[in-house]
Amino acid sequence: MNIFALFTQHVRTAVASLASEGIVLSEAALDRIVVEAPRDPTHGDLATNAAMVLSKEAGLKPRDLAEKIATRLAAVADVARVDIAGPGFINLTVKASVWPRVLKSAVETGEAFGRATLGKGTKVNVEYVSANPTGPMHVGHCRGAVFGDALANLLDAAGFDVTREYYINDAGAQVQILGRSAHLRYREALGETISIPEGLYPGDYLKPVGEALKARHGDRLMHVPEAEWLPICRDAAIAAMMDEIRGDLAALNVRHAVFFSERSLQVPVDKVRAAIESLRADGQIYEGVLERPKGADDDEWEEREQTLFRSTAFGDDVDRPLMKSDGTYTYFASDIAYHKDKADRGFLEQIDVWGADHGGYVKRMQAALKAISGGRAALDVKLVQLVRLFRDGEPVRMSKRSGDFVTLREVVDEVGRDAVRFMMLYRKNDATLDFDLAKVREQSKDNPVFYVQYAHARGRSILRNAMAAMADLDLSAPALAAAPLYRLDDPGELAIVQRLAQYPRLIEAAAQAHEPHRVAFYLYELASDLHSQWNRGKDSPHLRFIMENDRQITTARLALVQGIVTVLRSGLAILGVEAVEEMR
RNA sequence: GGUCCCGUAGCUCAGUUGGAUAGAGCGACAGCCUUCUAAGCUGUUGGUCGCAGGUUCGAGUCCUGCCGGGGCCGCCA
Numbered sequence: 001m002n003i004f005a006l007f008t009q010h011v012r013t014a015v016a017s018l019a020s021e022g023i024v025l026s027e028a029a030l031d032r033i034v035v036e037a038p039r040d041p042t043h044g045d046l047a048t049n050a051a052m053v054l055s056k057e058a059g060l061k062p063r064d065l066a067e068k069i070a071t072r073l074a075a076v077a078d079v080a081r082v083d084i085a086g087p088g089f090i091n092l093t094v095k096a097s098v099w100p101r102v103l104k105s106a107v108e109t110g111e112a113f114g115r116a117t118l119g120k121g122t123k124v125n126v127e128y129v130s131a132n133p134t135g136p137m138h139v140g141h142c143r144g145a146v147f148g149d150a151l152a153n154l155l156d157a158a159g160f161d162v163t164r165e166y167y168i169n170d171a172g173a174q175v176q177i178l179g180r181s182a183h184l185r186y187r188e189a190l191g192e193t194i195s196i197p198e199g200l201y202p203g204d205y206l207k208p209v210g211e212a213l214k215a216r217h218g219d220r221l222m223h224v225p226e227a228e229w230l231p232i233c234r235d236a237a238i239a240a241m242m243d244e245i246r247g248d249l250a251a252l253n254v255r256h257a258v259f260f261s262e263r264s265l266q267v268p269v270d271k272v273r274a275a276i277e278s279l280r281a282d283g284q285i286y287e288g289v290l291e292r293p294k295g296a297d298d299d300e301w302e303e304r305e306q307t308l309f310r311s312t313a314f315g316d317d318v319d320r321p322l323m324k325s326d327g328t329y330t331y332f333a334s335d336i337a338y339h340k341d342k343a344d345r346g347f348l349e350q351i352d353v354w355g356a357d358h359g360g361y362v363k364r365m366q367a368a369l370k371a372i373s374g375g376r377a378a379l380d381v382k383l384v385q386l387v388r389l390f391r392d393g394e395p396v397r398m399s400k401r402s403g404d405f406v407t408l409r410e411v412v413d414e415v416g417r418d419a420v421r422f423m424m425l426y427r428k429n430d431a432t433l434d435f436d437l438a439k440v441r442e443q444s445k446d447n448p449v450f451y452v453q454y455a456h457a458r459g460r461s462i463l464r465n466a467m468a469a470m471a472d473l474d475l476s477a478p479a480l481a482a483a484p485l486y487r488l489d490d491p492g493e494l495a496i497v498q499r500l501a502q503y504p505r506l507i508e509a510a511a512q513a514h515e516p517h518r519v520a521f522y523l524y525e526l527a528s529d530l531h532s533q534w535n536r537g538k539d540s541p542h543l544r545f546i547m548e549n550d551r552q553i554t555t556a557r558l559a560l561v562q563g564i565v566t567v568l569r570s571g572l573a574i575l576g577v578e579a580v581e582e583m584r
Numbered sequence: 585g586g587u588c589c590c591g592u593a594g595c596u597c598a599g600u601u602g603g604a605u606a607g608a609g610c611g612a613c614a615g616c617c618u619u620c621u622a623a624g625c626u627g628u629u630g631g632u633c634g635c636a637g638g639u640u641c642g643a644g645u646c647c648u649g650c651c652g653g654g655g656c657c658g659c660c661a
Contacts (some may be wrong), residue, residue, distance in 0.1 A: 036600060039607085049603065052641070062641065086604045087641050132661065169661055262661095290658060306658075317587060317657090324659045331661050359588045360656040383589075386655085427597075430589055432654080434596080443623050446610070454623065465620050502600085509600060521598060525608085528625095535625035539616075546620055583623065 001105035002116070002504040004046070007092065008035045010079075011048050014072035021068075023058045030054075037502060044083060044091035045498070051088040062088025099494060100485035102501045106563040107481045111570040114507045119160030125342050126152045128353035129249065129256070130167040133241040134178045135203055137248045137408040140355065143384045143433065145408075146424040146576070148353040149254045150516040151382070153574045158511030163347070164256045167338060170238050171262040172331060177201065178241070179234025183221065185210025186233065190219055209233075209240045251412045252420065253576050265337045272329050275337040275372060276307075276322055284310045284371050290318065309336070314367030332361075336368045343369065343377040350379045351514065356430075359383055382514060384429045390436040415440050418577045422449040425575050426520045443583070448524050452568065455527030456579045458534065459565040466546050466558055473555065480562050483555035490543055492533045493560060499529055503567050507574075516575065523571045530564050 011033055019025055033054075038047040051066035058065055063084060070082040070090055081093040106113045128148020131141045149164070156162045169175070181201040188194045189210040196202045213221065213236055221229040242259070249255065265271045279285050288308050308319040309332075322333040342350055350369065354361070362381045369379045389396035389406060396406065412420055419440040426448055427433045445451050466473055488497065503522070510518040537544035545557045569579040 034600090034603095036603090038604075039600090040604070043604070047603085052603080055641080089604070130661095134661095172661060174661060292658090304659080321658055326659075328659095330659070335661095356589070356655055358656080358661090362588075383655095385589075431597080432590080445624070447623095448609085450623070454621085458621065458624085462620055469620080506600080513601065515601095517598090518600085521608090528608090531624055532626085534620075535616085535622085538619065538622090538625080541619075544620065583621075 001102055001109075003094075003098065003102055003501045004035050004505040006078075007046050007048075007094075008033065010073065010076050011035060011050050011069070011090075014069050014076070015050055015054065017072060018058075018068060023060070023065075023068075025054060026057055029057055037498070038089075038091065043085060043089070044081070044093040046092040046094065048090050048092070049088075051084075051090060055088065066090050096486065096489075099497045099501070100488070103485050103488070103497050103559060103563050104481045106500055106503075106566060107477055107559050110477065110566055111573065113566060114503045114570050115157055115159065116504060116508045116511070117159045118508045118511060119155060119158050121159065121161050122349060123163070123346050124155055124160045124349045124351065125163045125165055125345075125347035126155070126351045126353070127165045127167055127342075128152075129245075129254070130169070131245060132169045132174055133238045133245065134174055134201060135241065136205055136244050139387055139389060139406050139408055139411050139435075142252070142408045142411065142420065143387050143424045143429075144353045144355060145249060145252055145254045146421050147382065147384050147429055147516065149252075150421070150425050150519075150575050151351065151353070151514060153576065154507070154511050154516050154519065155514075157507050157570075157574055160349075160511070163258060165258040165260055165342075166256040168238075168242065168259055168261050169331075171266060171334060175234055175238060176230065178206075178237045179230045182206050182209045182213065182233040182237035183229060186213040186221060189214040190222070205241075205244070206237065209237050212236060212240070248408050248412075251409060252417055260338065260341075262334055262338065265334055265341070266329075271341065272333050272337040275340050276333060278340075279309060279336075279371060282371070284313065285322070286310065286319075288319070290321070309364075309368065309371075311364045311367040311371075314370050316363045316367045320364050332364065332368075335365060336372055339365065339369045339377075339379065340372045343373040348373070348377045350377060352379060352381045354381055354383055356383045356385045380514060382429050385432040387424070387433050387435050390434055390439075392438045393436065396437070411437070418453070419447075419449045421575060422452070422520065422577050425516055426524075428515070428517050448520070449577070450583075451531075452523050452527045452572070453577070453580050454583055455530045456565060456568045456572070457582045459530060459561050459568065460581050462534075462545050462561050463558060463565070466554065469546055469548055470551070470554065473551075473558070475558060475562070477562075480555060480559040483559045484552050485556050485559060487553050487556045488560055490536075492529075492536055492543070493557070496526075496529045496533060496560060496564065499526055500563050500567055503571070519571050519574050523568060523575075526564060526567060526571075530561075 012030060015025065033048060033050045035046050035048045038044060050069055052062045055062040055065050066084045066088045070084055073079055073092065074082045078094050078098050079092055080095045083091040085091055126148055129141060129145045131137050152162045152164045177200060184194050184196060184200065185206045213233060221232065276285060286308055287305055289303050289305050306321045307323040309322055311320050312318060320332055322330055324330055339350065366379045369377050415437055423435055423440050440447060440449060443450050463475060467475065488494065506518060506522050510516060545561055547554045572579045
């Protein structure tokens, strides 16, 4: 039960009936009507801006129009009271009987309580991580991985048909270098003493690849030309690196449904060429010369004619090259073909999660998708900002010397998956994040991960203790749903029910905005509600959840606890954080 | 030079996508354990929402221009 959806419908019905009085209403204006919980509780339970957004078209003063709407809303069964306030807000106080119904539905529905139909089954593709398969993942990849995964969970909860995708950059010069580096390790495995020249990957993680190549091919790859050994070494290295990456992701509980190979865009069929030709046919491709960029005016620059995409026609700042001077495609060209492929697979809503250093790439990619899909498909790019690692307030040094970086696995091993995930999501994606390895392991209220998990554990503990204290209690969902919930009349209890009532709406709003952090903040507040109410029971024993002399109130309060536990569990599932039974 | 992100309490950050008197946590100060996990809770303190205009019933939120911090800027991915 989504109380906001319910009352939005009531308001729309009330407003629609005004048309019979000759009052002008447009669908566009109706869509701007929102029903929300006012910040100030003295303004009632729900407030709507209906009169204010409709007044101009209707040709009435907001407060006069509010009067007309209010009269009709007052007749709605669930409404106890209607007030008009400020510039034309309509404040609704709902009947006390509404809140028990909300809690009842939360208890009955279980974790599906927050699920929304907002997405209407629309196909959405979320592409995230997409780290180059040239080495293990480092902490920098971590935030994008967690963010993308949680966003996908969120969209799924909001009723979208979500596909999680990873784009493997296995076609560029990087993987050629990887192949050469692997060949060097292969020679090393054969007993040669090697030195790794500048420009190749020096990391030890390629040693096992060299060993594997030796085991498989003996010394044969020593005696064939590079054109023969390079693809073999390259593919073996990519496969090994992708295994490694999949393992790293699994440690974070991140799983993609599709791993899409960049090379598959060129072999066996050249889809990149097809994409370019498609754009050319639309007149979006030309041969031209780019202006020298103002900032980077070093001596390196030379004017050259190249194949350009007219991205300026779609909102980009300059046109973008598609071919390198050696005749191969730029990364951008591949990316156009890739996003076209996604559109061809039916993904008209695409979301890419990138690191902030790719910010300059957003406009051209959006321009390209718009052009290549004839405006049918849209791309939202979520940029995740930098993560700065700290330990006890001191920055953790990350040397630029190759091989000396903090890997994702090290961080997960040290602080745990749940802490990493929650902290990465406890911030807007476009704000930089300070991550303190010591702090996230603290078991105190200063640590939001702990605080929220503790709330869940505490709720579960209350339910267990209730069973122990009153052995014949029935804590099944139907039994709790049937409890006399109207007896939850303490302000603290009502506040919790109202918080729970906001959850379905929160999921919709967060999904619409592509902002999973809102879920994390909501859970923190809900956790705080539970901790508060629990402590009120210390000062005021009649507010304790378990009242052995009153079975009725006890079941009602346990239903409330169950509602909290359910929503915490549901929200944590979206964040990909475990809802623990007890803290240890 | 262009472009993107950020600027809110001493610190770290939210702000329901334009709503009413801007909120949390930390810090500081004062309290709460014979009791369902004190691993917690309550109260007090704290603001020129970077600056200046504009849009309108109404701006922390949208637009323009500045200031400050960061990212990126043809043949890297």
